[in-house]
Amino acid sequence: MMAASKKMLDQEPSGIEMLLPWHAAGTLNARDARRVDEALARDPELARQYAVIREEYAETIDLNESLGAPSARAMAKLFAAIDGEPARKPRASLNISARIASFFARLSPRTLAWSASLGAVVLLLQAGIIGAVLVKNQTASYQTASLNTNEPITRALGPEAPPRALVRFAPEARIAEITALLDNYQASVVDGAKGGMFRLQFGDRAMSKDEFAGLMSKLQSERIVSLAVATP
Amino acid sequence: MSATQAASDDVLIARIAQGDRLAMQVLYGRHHVRVFRFGLRLVRDERVAEDLISEVFLDVWRQAGKFEGRSAVSTWLLAITRFKALSALRRRKDVELDDEAANAIEDSSDDPEVAVQKKDTSAALRKCLTALTPEHREIVDLVYYHEQSVEEVAEIVGIPENTVKTRLFYARKKLAELLKAAGIERGWP
Numbered sequence: 559m560m561a562a563s564k565k566m567l568d569q570e571p572s573g574i575e576m577l578l579p580w581h582a583a584g585t586l587n588a589r590d591a592r593r594v595d596e597a598l599a600r601d602p603e604l605a606r607q608y609a610v611i612r613e614e615y616a617e618t619i620d621l622n623e624s625l626g627a628p629s630a631r632a633m634a635k636l637f638a639a640i641d642g643e644p645a646r647k648p649r650a651s652l653n654i655s656a657r658i659a660s661f662f663a664r665l666s667p668r669t670l671a672w673s674a675s676l677g678a679v680v681l682l683l684q685a686g687i688i689g690a691v692l693v694k695n696q697t698a699s700y701q702t703a704s705l706n707t708n709e710p711i712t713r714a715l716g717p718e719a720p721p722r723a724l725v726r727f728a729p730e731a732r733i734a735e736i737t738a739l740l741d742n743y744q745a746s747v748v749d750g751a752k753g754g755m756f757r758l759q760f761g762d763r764a765m766s767k768d769e770f771a772g773l774m775s776k777l778q779s780e781r782i783v784s785l786a787v788a789t790p
Numbered sequence: 791m792s793a794t795q796a797a798s799d800d801v802l803i804a805r806i807a808q809g810d811r812l813a814m815q816v817l818y819g820r821h822h823v824r825v826f827r828f829g830l831r832l833v834r835d836e837r838v839a840e841d842l843i844s845e846v847f848l849d850v851w852r853q854a855g856k857f858e859g860r861s862a863v864s865t866w867l868l869a870i871t872r873f874k875a876l877s878a879l880r881r882r883k884d885v886e887l888d889d890e891a892a893n894a895i896e897d898s899s900d901d902p903e904v905a906v907q908k909k910d911t912s913a914a915l916r917k918c919l920t921a922l923t924p925e926h927r928e929i930v931d932l933v934y935y936h937e938q939s940v941e942e943v944a945e946i947v948g949i950p951e952n953t954v955k956t957r958l959f960y961a962r963k964k965l966a967e968l969l970k971a972a973g974i975e976r977g978w979p
Contacts, residue, residue, distance in 0.1 A: 571959050576956065576958070576959050577955070584937070585937055606978060614934065617916050621916045622831070625827045628826040628836075633822070635841070646808070
């Protein structure tokens with residue numbers, strides 16, 4: 559079948575035909591690359607055009623490589639201009655995703671594996687302690703505002719600070735997935751990775767118990783989350 | 791560009807946003823040659839192209855905190871370069887739109903016809919690549935040399951993806967016509 563290349567020039571080019579340059583450059587996605595390969599295998603006219611494109615591709619690279627490089631003047635000018643810029647105050651909250659990616663990039667796969675294993679053990683211990691503290695608080699802290707007339711009357715609908723949780727990610731979780739999860743939950747890492755656990759803070763406001771319980775339930779069902787437990 | 795380098799570029803941008811001068815040097819070392827060559831192909835003047843890269847990377851220094859990572863850093867750099875180059879061309883009214891004069895200044899190699907006589911088809915092809923209009927030249931360079939995908943070219947040039955595909959197709963057709971006029975038949979079209 560030569561339908562793709564028969565349309566050449568007199569008519570609008572076919573979709574496959576227009577993708578040939580990107581196929582030569584290796585920048586098509588896997589699905590399109592497979593479609594182009596199949597079309598090339600069955601259409602000699604298209605294959606001939608592809609050979610021409612590969613020639614153009616090689617010459618374009620040669621032409622650009624022959625342009626040389628800029629002199630040191632450009633770099634000197636740039637950094638002189640940067641020196642003239644106002645001093646920048648580092649902002650801790652800036653681009654949390656990149657900071658997380660940078661942190662993970664510094665860890666070796668072996669370190670990550672050990673951290674994950676150790677984290678499982680530490681998590682069990684911490685879960686026990688946290689559970690015990692919660693049970694103890696529930697039995698001892700129930701009281702009404704009207705009982706104490708010396709204190710201002712307030713209602714505690716949930717924790718005052720934004721809620722936090724200890725989270726262990728699955729060993730196969732990729733950095734991009736973790737950063738996407740943090741974005742989805744509007745979470746930031748406030749401490750980690752001690753024993754492979756990260757202390758995450760969700761949002762910037764307090765949540766009701768029900769709201770936080772729902773969030774934790776959703777978090778625990780995430781594929782890349784091995785364990786998640788609420789923490790003060 | 792590999793996914794690893796793209797991720798690493800993102801980290802560099804985050805550090806630059808914090809005022810990290812060393813990160814700026816690394817990013818500059820990694821990308822300045824390609825930025826220079828893309829700019830040079832657009833403005834056709836080495837000195838202007840050198841000024842251009844200083845301006846591009848200074849913009850990166852200033853705007854790094856606003857970079858959201860929706861595109862690759864290399865794509866962002868090329869988009870800034872293109873914008874700066876077009877602004878520079880608008881400032882230089884004496885050479886604006888005077889492609890023939892620019893060709894004569896920039897390229898001292900043989901005309902395509904002479905190159906063919908010397909049986910140097912590669913040189914003729916390079917000459918014809920240089921003779922394309924700025925619109926066609928830029929899209930050929932972005933796809934073949936700067937390895938930008940359809941989506942990335944659309945973002946850099948600011949046109950729909952389908953227009954990217956058809957524009958490159960017609961750039962290639964024009965290239966074939968120039969070669970044919972120089973006496974070179976390549977079997978397409």
